[in-house]
Amino acid sequence: MRIDFANLYKAHQQYANEIEKAIKKTIEKSQFIMGEEVQALENELADFTNAKYAITCSSGTSALLLAMLSSEIKPDDEIITTPFSFIAAAEMIALLGAKPVFIDIDPLTFTIDPSLISSVITPRTKAIIPVSLFGHPSDMDKINAIAQKHHLIVIEDGAQSFGSIYKNKKSCNLSPIATTSFFPAKPLGCYGDGGAVFCDDEHIADKIKSLRIHGQTKRYEHSRIGIGARLDGIQAAILRVKLKHYPSQINARIQVAKLYNKYLKNPEVILPSIAKETQSVYAQYSILCKNRHSLEHKLKQNNIPYAIHYPLPLHLQDCFAYLGYKKNDFPIAEEVSEKILSLPMNPYLTENEIKYIAGVINSL
């Protein structure tokens, strides 16, 4: 049996006709950067999330940067975020000269524990950037309530959670500003780099649109310092096809997770937990295993691909040594990073493949 971790090629094959037609049409119109496809995609992304504005951009990382620039995050501002994630949010905070302030995570959802926010708020705190990890939304109601009380900005990093649901609302429409990524391996991926920022405020939306084209308001007139962070027309054309089919892809991912839940029966292994009134899009299906080393060995022996998201928490990364954090500062994030392991997850895994993977893990 040859099992594929993300199976991106199968996803292409499924919609190849439509996607190749869309690419060809974009090339024939020579709308390589921005253009009609980008505008149409932005309307469809706004419809999908129910956010008023969706502004596409060149990646999930640039989406975070644009969101932070539009919120006037400045050097020495303190931004509360998670130490257990991909680096992009903490990295963009630091790139702007602001200070990432980490708090520990919830042991079940791996997203920031809202009850820890208040203890790190100072007069310099400007924003909270929760990451909705592995497809599971952060506890946004609690986060928003604290933010409102202290007049803080909230930017949900929804790079992994686009399409997930929290209390009947979609991720990326749970806070005043949110971002996502269309990196190929994300649940909704394009064929290169891409991302988007979401918001309800027209003024912020206009600012983000200008920031993504070098702070331009009119052609060659620059009212602010921005960056070049536009989306390609071809990526937009591909995303429009994939967005149309995305609900069925989400359902297929949920079915795969259900089958894992059904067949995995090793008491040493903790399965993903989903909070109440929440639907994950399972960007990853990540389990906790006390003896990860032997699990890795066993998976390798049986040709089962896996990934470790993430082996080293951010507060212990060399690039953040200057922040002065040390081991044991965030015990849950540290413990999870030692036990976590992501199993193959994609809409095309068959019941037999899942049974086989579970069998190998159950016999550990």
Ligand SMILES: *Cc1c(COP(=O)(O)O)cnc(C)c1O
């Ligand atoms: C992938 C990812 C990003 C960055 O997205 P890119 O499109 O790769 O720049 C940001 N945050 C999280 C949580 C991610 O998983």
